[in-house]
Amino acid sequence: MMTQSRVWHPFTQHALEPAIPEIVLTEGAYLHKTDGSRILDAISSWWVVTHGHRHPRIMKAIETTASRLDQIIFAGFTHEPAQRLAEALVDLAPPGLDWVFYSDSGSTSVEVALKMALGYFRNIGAPRSRIVVMEHSYHGDTIGTMSVGARGVFNAAYEPLLFEVDTVPFAAAGREQETLDRFEAISLDRRAAALIVEPLVLGAGGMLMYPAWVLSELKKIAEASGTLLIADDSD
Ligand SMILES: Cc1ncc(COP(=O)(O)O)c(C=O)c1O
Structure with missing residues (x-):
């Protein structure tokens, strides 16, 4: 089933494609549509879902973090997940690249x-x-x-x-x-x-x-x- 979207979607020619698929569920490599059919997401949502949709470890980490932190001001404040990721990135980077900006x-x-x-x-x-x-x-x-x-x-x-x-x-x-x-x-x-x-x-x-x-x-x-x-x- 196709949906007449009220949203301007990126890189989508709405004049040529007035109705576009609506996704109700994502799972592993698949996007499920409203009519029950599924699409193989071979482009991984433009290369960002490289571990598959709703990977259990990633979902768990989001759930755990969201239970104690949401958006916080990042000017002059920090939090543990940001520090941990920055440390991991600096460890991976060549010597001299010692700072991270998100x-x-x-x-x-x-x-x-x-x-x-x-x-x-x-x-x-x-x-x-x-x-x-x-x-x-x-x-x-x-x-x-x-x-x-x-x-x-x-x-x-x-x-x-x-x-x-x-x-x-x-x-x-x-x-x-x-x-x-x-x-x-x-x-x-x-x-x-x-x-x-x-x-x-x-x-x-x-x-x-x-x-x-x-x-x-x-x-x-x-x-x-x-x-x-x-x-x-x-x-
Ligand atoms: C090399 C490179 N730089 C920048 C961008 C822009 O990224 P974004 O679409 O997240 O703004 C892309 C997107 O594909 C890219 O491939």
Whole structure:
């Protein structure tokens, strides 16, 4: 059964699809519809339900936490689950990445990273305001993240608001050196606050892949010029 939704759903063409399926139950890999049929959720709700829907351990953890904590102000306050997750993330991260900032989506985390990069250079008294991006990248759908992502049909309407960036070519097989040379050339004047990349796989750009050694070299060039490296692994 299909429902005429009163909601504007993301990435949904309502003019072409006025009625959409309504889900009443989620279970493992399946979404159950109102008519009793089920759909295999092969996209895992856009890659976020990687352990399956309503995994018992995750449901139990949500239930336990919700019985003692709901939303609390995070400015100047903390709680044990936030501390525990931050410790676990820092343990996993390479040495030197010792702090965690929680955001609420891929787009907002990229916005935060861009703001941190610009804020850092302003705070040390040597402002830099350019952002370097890799061709074909996707970083989200807010104004800032569209600015650092590939331009095209989905963001053409917002072009007047998007800020200018410096672009390095995608590190295609056999042409990796062009990417590195371009980044090195851009870095020379030390106006770039950050290089933002999707590490190794450009998902929305068409599952384009480049090798780990390119990422290591980009990191070395960034370090040599004092440019920050933002690794956007949100999916
Ligand atoms: C690499 C990358 N960055 C950012 C985003 C945006 O994430 P969100 O849709 O949670 O804002 C995505 C979403 O697919 C992504 O793949």
